[in-house]
Amino acid sequence: MTDLKPVRAAAKHLGLMLLAFVMLYPVLWMVVSSLRPNNEIFRRPGLVLSSLHTQNYGQGWDALASPFGHYLLNSAIVVLGCIIGNLVSCSMAAYAFARLDFTGKRVWFAIMLGTIMLPIHVIIVPQYILFSQLDWINTFLPLIAPKLLATDAFFVFLMVQFIRGLPRELDEAARIDGCGHGRIFWQIILPLMKPALATTVIFTFIWTWNDFFSQLIYLTDPDMYTVPVALRSFVDSTVNTSWGAMFAMSVVSLVPVFLAFLLGQRYLVKGIATTGIK
Amino acid sequence: MSALGELRHIRGSTRGSPRKRDNRAALVFLLPWFGGLFFITLGPVVASLVLGFTDYNLIQPPEFNGVDNFTRVLSDERLHQALRVTFTYVVVSVPVQLACALGLAMLLDRGMRGMAFYRSAFYLPSLLGSSVAIAVLWRQIFGADGLVNRLLAVVGIEGRGWISDPGTALSTLIVLNVWTFGAPMIIFLAGLRQIPVMYYEAAATDGASRWTQFWRITLPLLSPIIFFNLVLQIIHAFQSFTQAFVVSGGTGGPSDSTLFYTLYLYQRGFNSFDMGYASALAWLLLMIIAAFTAVNFWAAKYWVFYDD
Known part of the structure; x- marks a missing residue:
């Protein structure tokens, strides 16, 4: 044996x-x-x-109306906006849910959890109408603004879980020293939740970089195309003639995801294991 | 631990002792989130329910048309096809994907050599799988002259145009979903690590075989995680869009064989600007997903084992 x-x-x-x-x-x-x-x-x-x-x-690189770098830049702008939006808005909401006591907290918390599972397709039509009335179609605003409003509830939940794990004694000590919630959040909680923030950055990066549905809907002007939309228009315009060039740009589009994966593996694995969403 | 676990416990938790509330601070911290709730998420959910009873093309103001959109659902042949395609996709790909995820997670023992490497290698497809680039690749490898047929030719099997054949086009998308089993696998790995080793040691001392240990220890203790993965992956699979869109060039073809529900919704809403009907379809999707989730929760009583 x-x-x-x-x-x-x-x-x-x-x-x-x-x-x-x-x-x-x-x-x-x-x-x-x-x-x-x-x-x-x-x-x-x-x-x-x-x-x-x-x-x-x-x-x-030169197959579409603009050089491919233009689309990479557009994607980078959207990604950066979404990352900042998620970091600011989700951490604020998470602090409230994890540390504050307020009327109807449990109901709001349940609603927040419920929105994690809400399919985007159910809200896309009214959202599109709202954004088109604001004249935001073919701008990056419809992609970034929702992130500034903590609509990625997944990250709120991730951060709530993290803050709950921090010792409350730290808050209490700061409160006794005369700190308000603003300072407790800014000077004590935020610096301690760096791992959760890193997880948020990496997931937001990869999801936004790969996101196709909303970018396809809101960006129809070739000048505003992001990488996935540009790549897709490439496929439709060349139909089987230049697979080499198409593969080349596909590889280019995957490099940032791959790099994020290499650099952030630790956070990715932790993030999935504790909250369970890919 | 998980979002679902939280929801399960919310009802049972006890009220904290009455003390001074931080309502004003909470309002400030939650202001962005409330804004998002009313303008971006819950508001539009309600709005799309209202729009579902209208005829609206974005140019003329919406006009109420009663239950027309919902009677149209009953006779819309393409919608029925979309439902068949989507159900097949969900019912086949999710269990196969989860079985692969669980199988691999069990093979990757605690502390085995090369664990980090294997975990990364199996997880990478989950990150790449939803990208347009991989959909482009899929179009090539399952094409008539694609990689799969070249490899089959090496062993002397004659392939076919997997994507151009309505009989196999959906299977290529199912394969793609199974290929991304890495994310649930990582959740399973985390769950397996929670099971105390001494359970297995005790069972082994009592002479239980590996097979018995799997059925009597691993499966029951892992069942909450299996349930969690099942609910999530079903919700996720119902919303698949990108791969079918790119592989079929936005049509859902050949012969509507890859017409995912979301793809049909997109065509009605954003190609035909039939916003009223698209809203009705969106609500129908929400109801279907909610029904599947509810059935899952109900069935969980019979097979999910909670240790607490």
């Missing part, structure tokens, strides 16, 4: 490695194919490169 143990462990590792390889194969293949001439992409299912064909990147 004992002799079999290392063999079984090795077999298990082999199986897991193989599965990981199969899972990541499509992505690896896309990266490799983005460095192949178009006629090779469809012929070669393998991962070996015979030569480096970097022209796809230049071609893809």
Whole structure:
């Protein structure tokens, strides 16, 4: 029996490695194919490169009305706005739910939890009407403004959980020293909740960067396109002719997500494990 | 621990002792959130219910048309197709995805070597899966001349145009959803770590097999987490949009075989600007998701085991 143990462990590792390889194969293949001439992409299912064909990147970069950098910049602006909005508004709401005692708290808290599961499709039509009456279509405001209003309740919940874990003695001591809620929040709670804030930054980054539905609806002017909308218009305009260029820009669009994943893995795993939403 | 757990406990928690409330401070801290609730989330939910009883194209003012939109639901063939597609997608992809997630989480034992690497490798697709880039990739690999068919050709199997064939197009999207099992897997991993090792040690001493341990210890103690994942992934799957949109070029084709509910809603609302009907459809979706969730909660009584 004992002799079999290392063999079984090795077999298990082999199986897991193989599965990981199969899972990541499509992505690896896309990266490799983005460095192949178009006629090779469809012929070669393998991962070996015979030569480096970097022209796809230049071609893809200039394939749409504006250079691809323009869309990357648009996405970056939206992402940055959403991150700031979520950090400010969600931490404020979380402080109230975690530390303040107010009328109807439990009802409001339940409503807040309920909105986590609210499908965006149920609110998109009236939202669109509201924003079009404000003349906000084809601006980034419909994407950023909701974040300034703590509508990503998921992060409110994440931060509430975190603040509840901080010792109340700290607040009490500050209160005795004459601090109001503003200062307790700003000088005591916020500095202590950096891990929760980091988780919020990383999730907001990845979700906003990948978000397609609302960007598709609110951004119809090619000049305002973000990366996902631009990429999609690329697909529709070229129909199967320049897969190399399309793969190249797809790879470019995934790089920021991948970097966020590498840098923020610890926070991502923790965030999912404690709140359970991807 | 989880949002669902919170909701479950909210009714049972006891009132705190009466003391001075911080109403004014709370109002200040919650001002943005209240604004969002009334203008961005709950307000629009109510507004879309009202709009659901109107005929509205964004240009002329909305006109009440009674229950017309809802009688139209009954005879709208494309909607029925969208419901079939979406139900199939949810009912097939969620259980398969969760089974993969649980299976892998069980294989990744506590403290095993290379744990961090495997966890990352299996989780990465969850982060990439909802992007347009991956949808573009899917369009290629399941195309008639795509990667999958090339690989099949290596072993001598003749493939087909998986995406252009109405019989298999939806399956490619189901595969895509299963591919993102990493996020529920991480939740399972966290849950497995909560189960005390001594339970297994005691069971092993009593001669219980691995299989018995799985059925008698792991599954019952993990059932709240399985339930949590199930509820979340079902809600999530009902809202899938991007992949079907990109893979089908916005049509839901071929022959409406990938016409997800949300895609149909998008077409009615934002291609035809049939806002009244789209609002009715949105509420119908909300009702369907709520019904599924309610059934889940009801069924939970019979299989979810709470230790507390």
